[in-house]
Amino acid sequence: MNLAQKLGYSEGDKLLLVNADDYGLCHSVNQAVESLLTEGTVSSATVMMPCGWSSEAASWSASHPEYDVGVHLTFTSEWDAYKWGPVTSDGDVSSLVAETGYFHKTSQEFEERAESVHVKRELVSQIERAIKLGMKPTHADNHMGSLYGLRTGKHFMPEVLDVCASYGLPFRLPRYLNAEQGVAPKEMEEQARAIAALADAKGVVILDYLVGLPFQLQEGESYDSFKSDMKALLGSLKPGVTELIIHPSIVTDELEAFHFEPAKRGMEYDIFRDRDIQEELGKQGVKLIRWRELQALQRRQQA
Template identity: 70%
Template sequence: MSLAQDLGYGADDRLLLINADDYGVCHSVNTAVQQLLTEGVISSATIMMPCGWAREAAHWSAAHPQFDVGVHLTLTSEWEPYSWGPVTQNGDVSSLTTDEGYFHPDVRSFEEHAESSQVKQELIHQIEKAIKLGVSPSHADNHMGSLYGLQTGKHFMPEVLDICAAYGLPFRLPRYVQVESGGIAPPELEAQARAIAALADSKGVVILDYLLGLSFQLQKGETFASFKSDMQQLLTTLKPGVTEVIIHPSHLTDELNAFHREPVKRGMELQIFRDADVRKTIEEQGIKLIRWSDLQRLQRSRASSN
């Protein structure tokens, strides 16, 4: 059976998760994510536990357990004016940091330096920190794709999947690499994706069928109207199965402008699924919105039956 059928839907149904990444990175992102969760226009969000505003995000989420919130496993720190480092306090995670003690600023540097045992230790501590702050994580995913081996081929998927199995968390991993517009993973990773999907299955971790998103950067000449048109087009191309679309919403504030290179696009992403035309496209296409907690219940029921 397909994942959609295991969730109680038909084999031809198109199921959509909309996740807001980078929850906790700053207050402006937190208020935007909380607005979208409250309005019911996104499925979930994931918190960057090493960031300065993660505590606010976690406490709000703990007070509003009806919304799905997961952990955005974070091992890179990409903004020059604003940096963060490991949450691990007792243990050696020096391979994960620069000489200043912050995470490496890009994925390649992370892959080249990171030791798997230290990666696993830090990921566990990030999940544990969320739990200690009152969050009941619905799933896990990964900031900047640092764990997938996208730059050098050095990935950390066995470690991640072991952790997700232990904590009962489904994980953002596409079973199929979609090479058409909107695909996040490059086509050369198709064989690796199949192998890692098989590994996830063997460990009992529920993963996605497809992972999609539009450019996180503002394109030359891009307007909200063109961004909306691109999103509507993307939605019409969804295939049967479970797809996640990633956004990074924020309110536009001095705080965001102080460190972020793409504030305008973040504002567009705040509005995109609030837009009546986009919501109409979802309805007209017969796309069914689901939640990560649906996948989590499936994963945990499989584990209990085994």
């Protein structure tokens, strides 16, 4: 029985989770994410607990438990004008920060320097902060892919899966790599299989596929070309459970003050509100599902 069948769907169904990453990054992002969740044009969102506007996001989620909101496990701080660091206040996480006291800027720096005991401590701290702020997280994922070992091969999946198992959270991890659509290189297929087996052993529900379009504005890219690319992506989805990542925001002075890609963030805010994209989902027979369905499956299997 495949994942779709375990969730109560047919073996050949194309099931899609559209997740709005970076909730809590800033007020402009929060406004966009909350609008999309309320409209039902995305499946879910995940909060960056170390960021300055995470409290607003967590408070909104606590007041609106009908929407699926998880934790965007964050271990990098990539912008120059806006920085953040660990939320852990009662233990050593020194390997997670640069000399400035903020998280490392890149995933490669994080992978090279982070110690697993510090990573696990901060994982727990970020989830605990979400819970203490009133959230009931439905899932977890990872900002900038820092925990997967994409840059150096040094990953932290055992720690992530242990924590997700203990909190009953399914995790953004693709069972199958789809190099032409995905966010991981083909040479990681063997490692992906091993980590998927580890997730199964620990009882953590994971995805079949993970896809997304480039996060940066491409040369000559317009909203129309972005929409065309999104239609092509939706048309190429395979049967099973796929997550598609977007990073929506309202484009404001706040966003433009620190973000390198404000125009692309605005496109990603508009894309699933677009009637053409909504019609394409129907045309392709794609069914939008929710992370809480995966969470319910995980908790049934763990019972």
